[in-house]
Amino acid sequence: MLPITILAFLLPALSLAQDGSISGPATSPEAAGYSCDASKCKLPNCNCASTSPPNGLSPSEVPQFIVYTADDAIQSYTIDSVNQFLAHRRNPNGCQPKMTYYTSLNYTNYTLVTDWYVAGNEIADHTMTHVGSPPNGEIDGNLIALNALAGIPFSAIIGFRAPYLNYTADTLRHLAAARFTYDSSTSASIPVTDPNTDAYWPYTLDNGLANDCLNIPGICKGEPQLPGFWEVPMYAFFDNRGVAGPHLMDPWLDEANGASTVNDSATLEYMKNTFTAHYNGNRQPIGLYTHPIHTSTTYPGVTVSNSTINMINAFLDWAQLQQNVWIVSTEQMLAWVQNPVPISQLDSFSPLKCSTPQVNQAICDGIPANELGLLSHCAFPDFPFYTCYGCPEVAPTPGNPNPPQDTSNGQQERFRVPANCSTPFWDPIQGQCICTSSSCQFQDNSRPIGPNSVNLTGGGTGGEFSSGTASPTASFVPFNGNGALSSLPSGIWPAIILGSIGAMSGWLTAQL
Template identity: 60%
Template sequence: MANDCLEVNGSCKGQPVLPGFWEIPMYAFFDKLGVNGPHLMDPWLDFPNGEDKADDAATLAYMQDTFTKHYTGNRQPIGLYTHPIHLSTTYPGVNPPQSTIDMINQFLDWAQMQQDVWIVSNEQLLAWVKNPVPLSQLDTVDALKCSTPKVDSSLTMCNGIPVNEENQLMGCTFPDYMFYTCYGCPTDVPTPANPYPPQANTTQARYRLPTNCSTPFWDPVGGVCLCKSTTDCAAMYTDNSLAIGPNGANLTGSKASASASATATTVSKKYQPFNGNGFSAAQALSAGNGVWGATAAVVALGVLAGMNTLL
């Protein structure tokens, strides 16, 4: 909700009331100018410290400084907000400096070296807020697992998986914008007051997702579920989670330690630093208390998760 709570009526003091709707503040980075030098979206495009040009070194410095103040203060999350196109190396006409990409990766490597710091999406953050568990039980949080649905790549079905849904998405054109859906274009633009408008009768009606199936396994064209029940669907996921600690250390489950060190475990695939070389333990800040609710988190938004040029 891009509203100024001090200017727009009905946008603060508990209004509007939208049950089930969560609002997460955008946490700003601050350069040497303090409150006069905030940076929100795409901070690496800004001119830091009142300068007249972008400066990767200065940007990295104030990002680390702001993070450290969160980490050693009240442990608020901190967000990394960006438009992926600004860092794309494959989009025509976009030519981001490699030094900027390297700087962002350097920040991510540095942040992960701090004890009890996790890079998560807002969805994962909310899942933990709704059901907080200590560090030793993080591997029990479903939202933090890397669950991959087991669906035959040769099947044609509009299920959100690119290889399956090719040529199955429907483009819905409205005066203000166009969007794509697997479930049939609606007669009207969906709104909070009318979230499920009826399907337009210009095409074959598509079946809505039933409560006893899961999106990757549901064929909205044929109205068929690949699994027989919610329990059956749950069994059709593979957890591809990896230990994320440096050198294979397990920092995500029962073997995790709240101390500054963690016992290394043998894993088939190990965590790879964003820049490939990582950081030494000497560059880490002091350790936290091992409970995520009291830790700082680098929150990578969904748009950041799409920046595969960085990961």
């Protein structure tokens, strides 16, 4: 087995290949050549690219959304990384914030995908093997494998983000043809305070793209026309240099203000300033777009600064002290854009509510307490994983995303989730849906919103950020109740290391 020191060397190089960074404006009004008739393009199925809130709402009536996303493989150490920022928080209605995980399948543990989805988070497509400008098979194969081995309904996988944010016009055309609801690969690269800002609210491609027009051939000036298909821009933060200082994914890894080293205090300052510009303006969403491994405290060979973890929590603490701020998934935010309601009506807006599936039986259903002893262990040499839905004969690939189940040792074939049953109520061993009526399914755990019940702010950690090595402000329970290392199957680290070498080799080759 290769030593941890080699793994520690490899991971930063891999991160450079997937950081999703931008260096300046990605569009201009001239390059966009965008026009849209708002009198004909009407919600919920059409929306013009606009910096103004949807349906003519005034900014004071609009919630400020912080969209939290993560990219790449799902493992216990990546879930723990997300949880250290979200698990202890509450939105104004008392619900724990949900997020979107753009999932690729190399090194993913499928049972954790199921668990994360059943806990209320969005699972979206990020290709099977993390390739930019992806072939159709990479996108479609990911859908098929997530459905077959993680039990995610096809109807629930509505979003896509391109690895490295590398996509083409044909990528978007295929997503629309495959009935995805949205893509979130473009960047909003000009501050909201600039008259030429490209920080548009999510919009449909009935009239083509208006973002990334300087970078991607074959888009903008009315192309591609994909009626009803949504683009959700990724909104950058900006340091003191303004348009010359954008920070998109994992901004805490970047040097601020042209400096030569990372400074958490400077990062916190520009994150607050950018948030304030959105909040005091037209309240376009703002995003924390993350690769969780960068802030994982349980991944061997990765050293994470407590100061950075504290800083991210301090930003969210501060943001949640402002009224009408919600930390949400892309799916939740887009649901509001499609059917926007003023703040006064958010109490009854179901996409922001939280509910718990009422299941007490021991079935393999994405609820960790229920599935003990019921998981299948698929011991593939490259990367083993667990699943509720039966091990395949061979590992899934883009050419064969749903291989036949392995019954070579007399195992019973398990039943995959059908379209007419919700994942937490499906027993894959018996092939039975244990609940088919609305009365037995979910318990609403939301609380009332408003000055006559509770205040309009969320709940943070109450800690304060100061640069240095202090402990994180938040405490959290690792996912599934165990530390990441204890929950990983034997043989996993050699597979990760070898896969990392291959991935880095492929990336370096692509740069030559």
